Each structure stands twice: as C-alpha cells, then as structure tokens.
Amino acid sequence: MLSDEYRYKILKELQQNPNLSQRELAKRLGVSLGKTNFCIKALIEKGFLKANNFKKSSDKVKYLYLLTPKGIEERVSLTHHFLQRKLNEHEELTSEIEALRREVADAAQRTS
Numbered sequence: 001m002l003s004d005e006y007r008y009k010i011l012k013e014l015q016q017n018p019n020l021s022q023r024e025l026a027k028r029l030g031v032s033l034g035k036t037n038f039c040i041k042a043l044i045e046k047g048f049l050k051a052n053n054f055k056k057s058s059d060k061v062k063y064l065y066l067l068t069p070k071g072i073e074e075r076v077s078l079t080h081h082f083l084q085r086k087l088n089e090h091e092e093l094t095s096e097i098e099a100l101r102r103e104v105a106d107a108a109q110r111t112s
Contacts, residue, residue, distance in 0.1 A: 006031075006039055008078040011048065014065040015075060021062070040065070048074050 009029055013020060020028075026036040043049040048071030051063045067075065 004078055004081060007043065007048075007074065008082050010036075010039055010043060011067060011071060011075040011078065014049065015067050015072075018065050019062070020065070043071070047071070 006029070010025065013025055013028055022036045022040060023033055025040075026033045029036065040049065040051070044051060047068055050066045050068055052066060053063055
C-alpha cells in the first residue's frame with residue numbers, strides 16, 4: 001500500500017519537476033527504483049498522475065509526469081495532513097524538551 005507520506009512526496013516532487021526520471025525521483029526519496037515505479041503506477045491508476053511520452057531515444061523512453069486536477073486536489077489534501085502531523089510532532093517535542101529542561105534545572109538545584 002502506498003503511504004500518505006510517499007504520495008505526498010512524489011506528488012510534490014513531480015509537480016515541481018515533471019520531467020524527473022524515476023531513477024532521479026528514487027534517489028531524491030531515498031527508496032529503490034522498483035518502489036518508485038510501483039508508486040508511480042499506483043498514482044497513475046488512481047488518476048492522480050498522467051505520464052506523457054515526450055522523447056524517445058535509442059536507450060530509453062523519457063516521460064513527463066503531470067498531476068491531474070484530481071492529483072492536485074490530493075496533493076493539497078496531503079499537504080494539509082502532513083503539515084498538521086508535523087505541527088503535532090513539534091508540539092510534542094517542545095513539551096518533551098521543556099520537561100527535560102525542568103528535570104535538569106531541578107537536578108542542578110539539588111546538587112548545589
């Protein structure tokens with residue numbers, strides 16, 4: 001199953017740079033080429049991406065990946081959820097850091 005995080009990252013990368021090769025995209029995401037291919041195929045099947053053949057050469061076929069209107073809506077939705085998750089993580093970390101600071105301050109007072 002394609003996670004929200006990978007959908008978000010792939011749609012973001014391809015919206016910013018539609019002519020990325022799958023190999024370049026895999027490198028940017030830090031995942032295998034096979035996983036990238038699987039994810040792109042899933043996004044195409046769901047109607048979020050279109051792959052247009054724009055250059056044929058003797059070595060390989062180059063594609064231009066375009067977000068469909070449905071894909072743009074999905075990216076906006078995923079961006080909202082991703083941002084909310086990161087804000088929640090930030091709040092949790094801030095609370096944890098404050099608790100650790102209090103613990104260090106209390107320990108320092110007891111040893112003084």
